[in-house]
Amino acid sequence: MTDNVTFRDLAGKSVFITGGGSGIGAALTDGFLAQGAKVAFVGRSDASAFCDEMEQKHGGNRPHFMQCDITDIPALKKCITQAGEHHGPISVLVNNAANDARHSADEVDEKFWEFMLDVNLKAYFFAAQAVVDGMREHGGGSIINFSSISYMMGNAGYPLYTMANSGINGLTRSLAREFGSDHIRVNALAPGWVLTQKQKDMWVTEEGLNAHIARQCLPDPLAPEDIVDGVLFLASKSSKAMTGQALVIDGGVVVTG
Template sequence: MTQIATFHDLQGKSVYITGGGSGIGASLTDGFLAQGANVTFIGRSDASAFVADMQEKHGRAPLFLQGDITDTDRLQATIKEAAHTFGPVDVLVSNAANDQRHTMAELTPDRWDALLAINLKAYFFAAQAVAPGMQAKGAGSIINFSSVSYMMGNAGYPAYTTANGGITALSRSLARELGPDGVRVNALAPGWVLTEKQLEKWATPKDLAAHLDRQCLKTHLAPRDIVDAVLFLASDASRMMTGQCMVVDGGTVTTG
């Protein structure tokens, strides 16, 4: 990825990313390594090749810990391992999500629970695991990925949009609880970022054109646009920002 901004205070920080081996998550891992941070990430699929690429590019590798974020015990165990390796987590980025399309009629209770486990439950329990270390240091940044999909009132994935609305609410609640200890919690709501997954599954020419028509800026979002925003929220450049939902969508929705 092309590095635009440098945040010197991120050098040496312990960063934990969910889903940091693919899609936007891989770009986040790359971006934090470029800042000199020490990165741990969890993912379900083997990421050995990606780790090797990062080693070659940056001269050091991220710590990859295989696991499923819906397995809370495993999720929290990997956060403990990250702290053991690089020190207590300074920055948590809960990025992993599943935006699988589904209709209201076809959604079963079991599928609802599974989607909420990925898209909301894991966000809370990751934050729960990093909070004591951050509170002890009197500093830390938790960044939870939401989405503009619920702000747009999108149909086609009601469990996903429900979870994203919940992530914004969760972030505001945790910001209030953890703020007295110097810990910041913010949500980041990307627009339609054209990852390989999106291009393969859902980005038809018609839908792309229609979405671009809704944006103020007539350029599709790339992972780099989201990485820069996350680096900002992780750094002391945003030291007085907490309890916010930061939208990066090219001007599709308006907030405030």
């Protein structure tokens, strides 16, 4: 994680992250723990070893891991309840987990359609729904929905993923309006091509990466750690007047505004 920014108001905050044990999510867990926050996260795979590592690194501040398939909405809501019981009312929700499986339009059947929308959009809505009452009772909170620049670029190769990410922006704006009177802020964060281990194992080729970096204004590939400070900013009071927005961290591929 980066260590150049401290958001003092995040110390002691109860944070819930989906997919917080690997890739960008693991960097986020690390980053929030470094701020002194109390982190709970869910993931499909066992993350006990990662929790051990984080506990040792952060002086006994161990993240609370719950194994969960976020497409199982009752299970996801149960984990959110347990996180609140373990760390206190959730102040920050980070909807990070996603699936960018490559596919063509011709390959899509109804089952795959439902799965991709369940993991990439439906879980985001119901996680937000599950935390909002607690945030209202405690005077506000921050919800951060991960999107992607892929839909802004009009990328082919995963149309259901780009559709869901476009939908996340619409959801973010509507929830920001609906929850704003209770001082609950809702923002989206759209990373560029972040070179997680999964991306390296499954999708990165030298030719493809070089072509993408050529589209960036900045000539360096993105790592998970490059996303952390943007999320911490959206979670903290430093962004207390910011809601309904999409923060892009992509090295300068797309242009907003």
